[in-house]
Amino acid sequence: xxxxxxxxxxxxxxxxxxxxxxxxxxxxxxxKCVTCGKIARWKGDGMQAGHYxxxxxxxxxxxxxxxxxxxxxxxxxxxxxxxxxxxFMLKTHTKEQLEEFENLKHKxxxxxxxxWKELEIMYKEKANYLISEKELS
Numbered sequence: 474x475x476x477x478x479x480x481x482x483x484x485x486x487x488x489x490x491x492x493x494x495x496x497x498x499x500x501x502x503x504x505k506c507v508t509c510g511k512i513a514r515w516k517g518d519g520m521q522a523g524h525y526x527x528x529x530x531x532x533x534x535x536x537x538x539x540x541x542x543x544x545x546x547x548x549x550x551x552x553x554x555x556x557x558x559x560x561f562m563l564k565t566h567t568k569e570q571l572e573e574f575e576n577l578k579h580k581x582x583x584x585x586x587x588x589w590k591e592l593e594i595m596y597k598e599k600a601n602y603l604i605s606e607k608e609l610s
Contacts (some may be wrong), residue, residue: 481589482534488596489535493522494541502609504533504542508557511544515609520546525558525571528578535592557597 479487494572497504498515503602505512506520513520522542533539539559547554584592603609 477482479521481586481593482584485589485593485596486534488593488600489540490522491516492596492600492603493537493540494520494542495600495607495609497603498607498609502607506544507541508543508547508554511546513544515542520555521545521548523548523553523558525553525562526574526578527555528551530578530580531582531584532577532580535596536574539577552595558588 485550494504494515502515503512504515504520512583518588522535522540524536525539525541528534539562543554543558547557559571562574566574
């Protein structure tokens with residue numbers, strides 16, 4: 474079987490996803506799915522970094538304002554569980570802000586290869602800091 478080499482963008486995403494899950498992990502190393510409330514280990518156990526805006530475009534992908542822990546069931550099988558995600562977001566954002574977030578998927582943002590590498594390094598450092606600070610394993 475041939476394995477596909479990871480792109481700079483996918484490496485940056487991996488570091489960002491790790492950071493998001495570490496950021497929201499509690500002292501016990503668990504995170505709560507923002508849409509269904511499932512609690513699981515921050516790493517493994519099917520927890521992912523889910524987007525409020527259903528898009529993988531560059532304007533959305535690494536946006537800390539719209540990415541939160543989600544279980545694989547909500548993120549993948551329920552396609553983001555958008556109704557519940559909307560309820561979650563409305564607790565801290567206005568409807569106007571949510572519309573602005575939605576409009577991000579239509580904004581073109583070019584990120585060069587070296588910039589993806591810089592983002593990967595930055596989010597790895599941020600994740601490692603949190604992992605150390607919170608003593609996550």
